[in-house]
Amino acid sequence: MKNILILGGTRFFGKRLVQLLLEEGHKVTIATRGTTEDEFGDQIGRIQLDREDKESLAKAVEGGREWDTVYDNICYSPQAAQDACDVFNGKVKRYILTSTLAVYEPAPGSHEEKDVNPYIYPVTMGGRNDFPYGEGKRLAEAVFFQNADFPVVAVRFPIVLGEDDYTGRLEFHIDHVKKEQPIGIPNLQAKMCFISSGEAAAFLSWLKNQRVEGAINARSQGDVKLSELMGWIEKETGKKAMISKQAKDEDQSPFGVPDSWVMDTNKAERLGYPFQPLRSWLPALIRQLAVQER
Structure with a gap:
């Protein structure tokens, strides 16, 4: 049994991760602002803290608490990463950071981990609002790998999809096709990769037992052209997608x-x-969501 802390963990794949770890028999604590309720009752421990505030983050190690594994699903900046390096020094055996495909730029080829090397990436300090999302994650990785005194692995996930996706990115496309509204997609021939929320949680759970450090890519096998993805949606809705390169901001595809x-x-x-x-x-999943939306 491992003593595991999850920064985040009340929704989407973080919630699924909690369930998997409980099923494996681990002692799980989640650390959040406490604004989102969870359904785990007395099965888990809870710490209320502000991930963006170092003094608040230190509550995670109050009273001499130590952790076998820390999952960090809510680190978005180099300053937040440095705070974790300071707070968890000597208090954690393994640190798993949720990172993102967005550390890479769209390109014709398939990105390997070495394409963005956090061990040598130049660090600029700042908070969450100081950088675009992808750059914030690149810098967070760089701080961890250059400054942490504990083992770290950064999981680079693509867009995560599932019926529990609170962002509604896939539903956006289904709803627009049903309502015959335009969808802004600049390149239908672009290929995308995804991972399901269930597999994202399963990969994170599996990773805690692996002797690996550094960045690691994780996605479902295969990719899909946006034209094919929209074809799947057209099949399930029975309507033709209205694709436009000049759509309004509110009609721009999250996959565009x-x-x-x-x-x-x-x-x-x-x-x-x-x-x-x-x-x-x-x-x-598209079939399931298309039915639910009717």
Whole structure:
């Protein structure tokens, strides 16, 4: 049994991760602002803190608390990363940072971890509002790998999808097609990669037992052109998508990238993780959401 802290953990794949860890018999504590209720009752411990405030974050180690594994799902800046390096020094055996595909720029090829090397990436300090999302995550990774005195692995996830996705990114497309509203997509031939919320949680749980450090890419097997993705939605809605390159801001697709945006998962696969094929779950999820939206 491991003593595990999750920074975040009340919704989406963080919530699924909590459930998996409980099923494995671990002692789980979640640390959040306390504004979102959870359904775990007395199965878990809770710490109320502000991840963006160092003094508040220190509550996670008050009273000599130490952790076998810390999952950090809510670190978005180099300053937040440095705060964690200071607070958890000597208090954690393994630190797993949730990072993102957004550390890479869209490009024709498939990104490997070495394409953004956090061990040598120049650090500029600042808070969450000082950087765009992708740059904030790049800098957070760089601070951890250059300054932490404990083992760190950064999981670079693509867009995570599921019926529990509170952002509604996939539903945006389904709803627009149903209502025959325009969708702004600059390049229908661009390829995208995704991962389901269930597999994102499963990968995080699996990773705690692996002897690996550094960045690691994680996504479902295979990718999909945006034209094919929209075709799946057209099939389930029975309507034709109205694709536009000149759509209003509110009609711009959350998937509307100028070029392909995919990454290589050979590192994770060499460690033995069997990713699910994208086509084994994404068309089914679209079908499920299309029915729910009716």
